[in-house]
Amino acid sequence: MTLLDVAQRAGVSVATASRVLNGGDRVPRPELQERVKAAADELGYTPNAQAQALAKSSTNVVGILVHDIEDPYFAAIANGVMRAADERGLLVMMASTFRDADREIAYLSSLRAQRARAAVMIGSRRTDAESLERTANEVETFLNSGAGLALVSQSGMPAHTIEPDNRSGAAELARSLVGLGWRKFAVLGGPEGLATARDRRDGFVDGLSEAGLEPVAVEAGEFTRDGGYAAAEVLLDRKVDLDCVFAVNDVMAVGAMSALRARGVDVPKDLGVAGFDDIATLRDVWPGLTTVRLPLEQMGRRALELAIEGGEATTETFKASVVLRESTARG
Numbered sequence: 001m002t003l004l005d006v007a008q009r010a011g012v013s014v015a016t017a018s019r020v021l022n023g024g025d026r027v028p029r030p031e032l033q034e035r036v037k038a039a040a041d042e043l044g045y046t047p048n049a050q051a052q053a054l055a056k057s058s059t060n061v062v063g064i065l066v067h068d069i070e071d072p073y074f075a076a077i078a079n080g081v082m083r084a085a086d087e088r089g090l091l092v093m094m095a096s097t098f099r100d101a102d103r104e105i106a107y108l109s110s111l112r113a114q115r116a117r118a119a120v121m122i123g124s125r126r127t128d129a130e131s132l133e134r135t136a137n138e139v140e141t142f143l144n145s146g147a148g149l150a151l152v153s154q155s156g157m158p159a160h161t162i163e164p165d166n167r168s169g170a171a172e173l174a175r176s177l178v179g180l181g182w183r184k185f186a187v188l189g190g191p192e193g194l195a196t197a198r199d200r201r202d203g204f205v206d207g208l209s210e211a212g213l214e215p216v217a218v219e220a221g222e223f224t225r226d227g228g229y230a231a232a233e234v235l236l237d238r239k240v241d242l243d244c245v246f247a248v249n250d251v252m253a254v255g256a257m258s259a260l261r262a263r264g265v266d267v268p269k270d271l272g273v274a275g276f277d278d279i280a281t282l283r284d285v286w287p288g289l290t291t292v293r294l295p296l297e298q299m300g301r302r303a304l305e306l307a308i309e310g311g312e313a314t315t316e317t318f319k320a321s322v323v324l325r326e327s328t329a330r331g
Helices: 003-010 014-022 030-043 049-055 072-087 101-113 129-144 166-180 195-209 225-238 250-262 280-284 296-309
Strands: 061-066 091-096 118-122 148-152 160-164 185-188 217-219 244-247 272-274 291-293 315-318 321-323
Touching: 003 014, 003 030, 014 030, 014 129, 061 072, 061 101, 061 296, 072 091, 072 118, 072 250, 072 280, 072 296, 101 118, 101 129, 118 296, 129 148, 148 296, 160 296, 166 195, 166 244, 166 272, 166 291, 166 321, 185 195, 185 225, 185 250, 217 225, 225 244, 225 250, 244 250, 250 272, 250 280, 296 315
Parallel strands: 061 091, 061 118, 118 148, 148 160, 160 315, 185 217, 185 244, 244 272
Antiparallel strands: 291 321
16 A cells, blocks of 8 residues: 555545655644544555655755746745745745746756755746646655645646636736727737736637627737747737737736837837736836736745645635736827
8 A cells, every 4th residue: 555545545635644644844634634544544554664754854945946037927926935934934945947847847856855845836837738747746746755835827736826817817907908998909928838828818818808809919929028029020010900919928018018119119109018917127117017916925925835834735816906007098
């Protein structure tokens, strides 16, 4: 009998079964302890002495794995994790995965080998089934070691998850822009392989459809400032008849505004522009960018709390809110 057999019989995660049978600094609820112990007795499972010793020897290290630390969106969430860790006297190790699944898996494995107490993975969800499966397997192994884990914007994994309400936020933005009088929209949709970009694009399209509208163009591009710049240039070169551009994140929107300015297009007189995230650097952008605000630092703080608390995997959704600024002002 294995620990996985016990967990399945008890109806709990492998991490919870490990904490009950092997020990550790996070104790599951009494009713879960009873279920796990009963399942172990029924199956004749004997805890591994080495696993028990390891479960009680985790360090005070917390790992942060972030897709791109240069992106202000990820940096703001990581900052929330780091502040929450500092308040608890925990040491933070951070690595940038550059959106590479193999690198992400290798870093998580390294943290496990170093007996990290917990980890927070911050990234845009991918849609590639093969890499998702390999990541899920490493997540299971990491939790089975007795460490805690939480993910931000990466649902579908067997761990605590912080999920921004991307689709609803984008739909509300579309409704707000239509209410201002904009009608002919282009969407800078980001990479198709990122579920976060897809959810925001689809949510915006849903919001337009409620008003009987649809985008006149959807242009894919990298989830970066340069990606937004290049996508906007494509729209201009094609001479698409539009009056407002929605980019699925703020850095793409800022890149698009730069491209428009370089071509002599006035924002918002000639063309409105909107983004998503409300990153801090927007304070220095003119005209002020209309966007969708997410509580990024709070998301990071809560992710660290969940990773440290452990227990059964949960998903918490953080609501988004529309912020209207000068980049979409009419008249």
